[in-house]
Structure formats: structure tokens, C-alpha cells
Amino acid sequence: MYPENNKQGLTKAKEIYKNRSRRARELKKEGKKIFGYFCCYPPVELMTALDIVPIRIMGDMDEPITVADGYLPTVMCCFYRSCLDIGLKGRYDYCDGFVGSHGCDAAERTTHIWENYIKTPCSFYLDIPHTSHSGPVKFFQEQINYFKETIETFVGKKISTLRLKEAISLHNKQRSLVRNLYDLRKPDPPLITASEVLQVLVSIMVIPVSEGNRLIEEVIEEVKMRENRPDSKPGRVLIWGALIDNTALTELMEDAGLHAVIDDTGIGTRPFWHDIEENDDPLSAIATHYLKEIKCPRTIVETGTTYQNDLENRFGYLKNFAREWNVNGVIANIIRNCDIHGYEVPAVKDYLEPMGFPVLVFEQNYTTSGLETLRTRFQAFAERVSS
């Protein structure tokens, strides 16, 4: 980590990152309703509009999986095994509600197991289509409406259109602020490290949106003003793949000489890169946004007439990321047993390598104890991309 003169926002983010449930527990004591949710797809705007605090459920790479072994076989997604494990251990016991989703097989099946063993007064399973043309968007909107009605019934009040628009606006502001945060990583050296950004992103997913927005504003202000900035490093890389919610990985990359300046991950750019259109049909806008604009490989983009067209349709935005953030390499992070990313690996390489971006693929078990073996691979990759 880098020594700082004035770290108010960054320090706050670090503290929230380290103690992710503290704010939710405080709010719970104050009488707020707290809902935990899986992955990028449950519309947080609806919960915010009802004064429910949405909390992104994450695992813990530092915590050995012990209890979940009895519920999810070891060959399952390591991330969701960890989520369930710490859920069963009571780490999310402050939740009044749980929103699962059909993000992927892992999210979907774990949702049902979670609902059965970790009881909350309210729960909802959000089915999500796998394509994004008009029919699935309309169907998704109807499913979102069922979700809306379920939480309205639970809270005992209706969401007005005005209130929903305000919530969308608040979350759009957050999306915009996150994009501003990533802009600070465009210079060389970047003004803020990947680990610091990750601490901020994890933090804003476990506190109310308005508090999150203030936090990002403070961090941006602080980072712009600080004197001790990150050093230049040989590697400027794009991280693509499964989510990262622990700085152990990004710090390892930084130690090895790699600045992860941009990413395409589930606790990174994906939930924040596009705004929800602010119009008079907010539910439709929400459905369109979540299904069409979140670039998770679980949603199938229509194939082109050739493989090259297909790659362009699926990964064109990665090329833009790579160019705008001036990267010289790509790291594909696969959490073991994550099928949706696993299938993509050769295609991502097929797309990016011919453009001159070397791709390093690594699989990890979503545990900090096994990461050290990656150090030499990251170091070798840093040398490769800088030569």
C-alpha cells in the first residue's frame, strides 16, 4: 500500500472493506430493512426506493470452507461455496430479506439452498432470461415486477413512480462516480491503485447508495489531491473474468509489477458501466439495463455470420477498454468451476491476442491460501508485457 498524507475517503473505504457487515448491522439496529442479494442482476433501485438497504453477498477468501461442505460438493463454484459457507456461519444474519437470481447455475442453485437453510422473513428468486432481444426483456420486466410486488408487500407500502425514478437517479449517480474513479486509472502511473478501487467498490456494495456516493466523492477528491501516488509499473493490464472481492489478488499483481488499470468483472465495471435510462417507464428501463447492458457471459449475445463478427459482438467493449486505458496485457481470472467464464477463455484469447494484447489465464480456488503460487506467473507476465 502507498503512504498517504490525507486518506479520509480511502481510509473509510478500507475500514468498510475490512468490516463489511458493520454498517448494515448499525442500520439494522436503527430499524432499517436490509436485503442481501446475489450477483449483478437483482435491481437494487427497487430496494432503495423502498428504503431497503441492498447488500451484495460476497464470500470470504480468507475463511476456510467448512460448513458448506455439507451442502455443496467440492466440485461446485468456489465463490458460491464460500458465500454459502459464511452465510451458514451467520455472517449475513442481519438480513431481513434475500434476493437470489438465475445469474448462472451456481447463483441459481445456491439460491434455493440458501433459501432453505438461511431463513429470512422475505426472499425472492429472480429468474433471468439468457438472451436480450425484446421478448426476453419484456419477460424479465414482468419478473422484476413480481419482485417489486413481493418486497412492497413485505414492507407494507407501494413504490411510487417518482420514488423509483429518484432511486434510479441515485444509483446512476453512483455509476457515474465509479466511472470517474476508473478515469483516475488512465494516467501512467495511475492515480489510484486497483486494490484501492476494489476497496471502494466492495464498500459501496455494502452500504446505502447515498453513503456510497459520498464515499466515492471523498475518495476522488482525496486521490486528486494526494502527493504520494502509485509508482509506475511495467504492466498495465485489463482484468477480465470472474469477480474479485479481495485485494489479496490485486496486491499480488501490484507487487509483481502489474497495474490492473481496468477490468471487466462482476465487482468491477460490470454493474456500473452503463446508466439506466431515466424515462417515464422506469421498470422497462431497469429490465433493459440489467439484461442488455451488463456484460456478463451468462447472457448470450447473438452470433454474427462469422466467428470474427461473433467475437466483435461479444468482446468489442474489451478492445475499447484496452485502448482507452492503454493496457499492454490482459489477465483472465477464472474462479475454478465457473463455467460461464471457463467457456469464454479461448474466445477471449482469439479476440485479444491478434490485436497484440498478450493474455495470461489463471484459475484460482477463491482462497487466499493458494495465491502465492501465482506470484512468479504474474512477475513473468509483467516482464513479458513490458518487453
Add this chain to the structure above:
Amino acid sequence: MSIMQSEDKSRTRKSKKTLQTAREAGYLGKKVLEKAIRAREEGRPVAWSMFLWYHDLIAKALGVEVIFPENYGAFCASVRKAEPYLERSDADGFPSSICGYARTVIGYTSMLAGNNMVAPPGAPGGGMPKPTVFLARAAACDTGSKWFQALGRYMDVPVWLLELPHTGVKEFYLPGNKELNIQFVKDELKKFVFFLENLLGTKMDWDRLREMVDQTLKTLRLAYEVDLLRRAIPSPMISQDFWAILIAHLYMPEDPEATKFYKRVYDEVKYRVDNGIGAIPNERYRMMFAELPPWHSLGIFDDLADKFGIAMVMESWGYHVISPIPEEEIENIKDPLEIIARMSYRMWSQHNDSALAYGAGPAYFMASYLRWAKEYKVDGFFGHPLMTCRAATYTLLYIKDLLVEKLKVPGVIVEGDIVDLRVFNEEEAFSKMEAFLEIMDHYRGIRKKEGLNW
């Protein structure tokens, strides 16, 4: 002499399939593959399709020969010829943890593409011919949608993804949601027809589609009635038989030959039930199996039957047919697309009542086992977590837990794989099962004490 008359109550222990019809069923799989090879040679369209719960009838009615790579993966495994394909998939950069069927076919396709789209030498059954279109699915597993997309690097073939919603149990019972889901599937099927018509330059023959749907319903009805017959004690048919005959109802139910075949299966099983003949002699334990079997090592179930008297009386939710749609639900429906939509959605929702009754979802992959445990008077549950099929593995420990909690039916877990025989330890599996016998005995006593009637 008919099959039934030749039935012997003390059948040979070495038989891998106890039904004569099951022993004969291999020709059905060959027929599917051979028709596709012939179509390719004649310039007619061929589809590689995920198992689609009857959506593929639409392609068939438009004159497309449909083959099923999942089945081809299982076939390669069963003849122990999958390894070179698995290795090729690994070499091409796909993780070894993805679906074993997909790895097999990715490796096969890589070799096909490298051989100028001619089946590589030694391909089981002559290999799968290059397709005109891929039919992917948004149901059951992520592989269902990602696999064919991944094949794009080997051949420029269009992919159509068929949506099939996964409604949760509580959510299924929300007012209007069931019909909304069915309407969504139906609308998507209409788009699918339009897509295929454009691709093939032909128009749908709706009468033909309706005939195929009607024929399918006949086959499914027979298959369902066979399932009902299997409740008998001793079990007239076991998993080894079921896994051999499933091609008829999964992959070609619209073919009158499949219906005829199932009539023979029904007659054979009925004869056994009427005469108190068990599929295995001295049935001592009735178990059910989830979810996908070790295709490369099915002989282990014969050994378990021989040594311990274990009859696998029910198995593999995903391979079973739907129960008949209530007449009042479809009697006024003329549109075959709507019937298909109702059939496929039923697969994913028909056990919701059972899930609701036990307070545990989901219906698919899970609640059927709670239902079957009672209906088939099951003593034990055999869960087979797969190294490379997470979709069929996620809920196994959960089912095991619920069965013992709700119905006092214990379970045993034996790890393995559908395709990769290197990760299946037959000796260990056998030892585990031997130890499990006492547990099943113990729980028989508990069920009796708790008033459960088996």
C-alpha cells in the same frame, strides 16, 4: 415364443440390462446418427441440438435431422473413446472442469474442423456430421447456452438459443406467473420458427408439426406409464434398463418407431409386474440414483445388484418424461407451439407441488426425489457428484439432506464423472455401498417407528 413367455424369474446375473427391449435399444441411437449422416451426404439440413424438451420438434417438422451432442458425449464415454477428444479440448485451451460431454464434443469438433469437416478416423458411430445450425438452450445448465457458442471457433454455424424459464417454487404460485412463463416460451418458439424458415428457405408445415406433437405425446404417455409400473415391488425394471431405452423418449419421441418400441417396453414391464417378477432376483434394497450416471462404468450397478440385492428403482430426473398435461389444460389448444411450450415448461414445474409440500425448492433436479422416495418406497439415495457437470451436482447433498430429514431415507455419495473414467474409483464406490447397507437397514426401523409405510 413372446418375450414375456420367455421371462425367467431367475435371470442371469451377468446381464447388463434385464429387459429384452433394453438390450435391443441400441439401434435407436444408431438410427438417429445414421439419419443425420445420410442427410448431410444428401445436402439436407442437420442440427446439433442440446436436449430441448421437445422444442426440437420444430426443427424436425421443417425437415432438419437433429442429433444430440450430449448423447454423443455419453456414447463416446460408454465405448471408452472419449479420452482423445477430452485431451484435444484441453489442448485448445478449454478448462478441464467444464462439462465432460462438451469437452468431448469440443475435442471432436476441433478434429472435425482439422479434417476438412470429415469425421475424424475412428469416431464412434461414424461421427457427427457438420451441422447447418446449432440449437442451444437456456435451461438446465450454463453449458446448454455456452457450449455451442464456444464451437464458433471451429465452424461458422448459426446458433439459436431457446429460452426456457426456471421459475422458483414460491414464484411459480404468484398469480399469473405460470401462464406468463408459458406465453414467453410460446413467443420465443414463434421467433424460432421464423428464424429456421429464413435459414432453410422453407415454410413450416403446421399439420406435420401437429402430427409430431401428437405422436410425441403418445410416446411420452407410454414412457410415463412405464414409470408408474416401476413402483411395483419387486422392481420390474431398473436404472440399467432405463438408461438404455431413454433415447426413444428423449431424442426421437415423434418417431412412430419410438412409440412402438415403448409399447413393447410397456408390455414387457407390465408382464413382470403382473407376474411378480423382479428385474433382479432377491431384491433386498430399493435405491434411487441422481443424477447422471458414470456411462463408462455402468457395470457397477450389476455388481451391486448381484452382491447386495440393490435394485436401482428410479433415477435421473432430467431424463424422465413429464407426467401427462391435464386434459382441461390443453383440450382447446390448437396451436402446436403452445402445446410444446406447455410440455417443456411442465418439465421444470411439475414437481412444484411436492416442493411446496416439503417447504423446499427447487422443483427441478430436486423435488422429484422427495416424491419418488415415497412413491417407489425407496430405502436409499445414491448421489453421484460429477467432476464436470455442476448442474447435475449442485443439489445432490441438499437432496440427501432433505430425504433423511423429511422422509428418513438415507443417502450415500460416490464421486465420479459422466465421461472421464479416470476420476471414478469403482473399488471405493463398491466399499462405500457395502458400508451403506447397514445404514439403510437402520433407517427402515426409524421409518417404521415414525409411521412411514415402507
